[in-house]
Amino acid sequence: MTDLLPALSGAFGDRPDAVVVDGEATSWENLRDRAQRLADRATGAPALAVHATASLDTVVAVVAGLLAGVPVVPMAPDAGPLERDHVLSDSGAVAVADLPGDGPRIAGDAALILYTSGTTGAPKGVQLSAAALAADLDALAEAWAWTPDDTLVHGLPLFHVHGLVLGLLGALRTGSRLVHTGRPAPATYASARGTLYFGVPTVWSRIVAEPDAARELRAARLLVSGSAALPVPVFARLEELTGHRPVERYGMTETLITISSRADGERRPGHVGTPLAGVEARLAGEDGELQVRGTTLFDGYLNRPSPFTEDGWFATGDIAELVDGQYRIVGRASTDLIKSGGYRIGAGEVENALLAHPGVREAAVVGMPHEDLGQEVVAFVVASGVTARDLIDFVARELSVHKRPRRVVLVGALPRNAMGKVQKKLLCR
Structure with a gap:
């Protein structure tokens, strides 16, 4: 796990406020020590279910599962009983409160098992290996010039790829300081004094609705938007108020981030850029469905047949266009x-x-x-x-x-x- 998250092994030194979540700060060393104590109890569990609130306790629990070599299963704090029971039954996960647990591991080499939204049936467990996480975070660090000198700021949920993988594990891999604002409010983003900001379109639209807060982000190095298409008017207003043309990127739970604009490249409104290092993309069929393959993809769905084509491509279900060398996502094939x-x-x-x-x-x-x-x-x-x-x-x-x-x-x-x-x-x- 220290290979995946070198900040916890002292690769970047340390600082007392290396990780801040909703106002509570910790050093990387203290985080590792707290997580190791929990990891000792989690070793041997089939998987570790984490009630993923915006808290330092959640960060500790996620790191503990990785230290223990146990697949981490983040769960939304507001998950209803049907969803919660399905996830626990399907993954065999043991809740932190119920440790110690024992039993055979069921998820192969998975570091994380993230459950999809289940819009077409029961949620499916997406198995993500440490190798896929590392490949994706390294490719993003290269594309976004993300370094230990950065302070990453976001207030996104810690049970999705954006907030958990990019927003937490990304900081622990690159060695950047992390400030999680608890909630992604314009005022907390403005006061965080970061260099790198993550947000979803709803966050950015609320920020541009408060011009004084938006102008505080002028001192940042890079603004990144993802998880849904950023409306062109919001892109334009962000540029007007902050001086930044935001980076947009594309990904899924199953693939992590596969396509992105670059810090040193053109950032075109409505476009998500080009494939990251280690990723290939193609448009298939009459409608132009986006398919991807490469080092960032998941290992398959838990307890389900392989979702890949014979030559290793994954059909995203999204319709895209390639315009002057950059991809533009039209939308979901089923609805957009x-x-x-x-x-x-x-x-x-x-x-x-x-x-x-x-x-x-x-x-x-x-x-x-x-x-x-x-x-x-x-x-x-x-x-x-x-x-x-x-x-x-x-x-x-x-x-x-x-x-x-x-x-x-x-x-x-x-x-x-x-x-x-x-x-x-x-x-x-």
């Missing part, structure tokens, strides 16, 4: 590629057009069944001082007329998951 009247329409393009209207705060576009068109473009919009007809006409002026929403539904809020992604399947019901 709308086939209406013989046209292929990307939901993201229509959403960005809606967000350009000054009265619109949020927008989600889906395809709904239509007897004549096959699917019609329907927009769910959070807005004020504007009518549905106004927005339909606005998009028709900004884009091709066939891309305009046939219907606009004005709502008070959009359903989102813990990472800020809009849950479009709930809108399609």
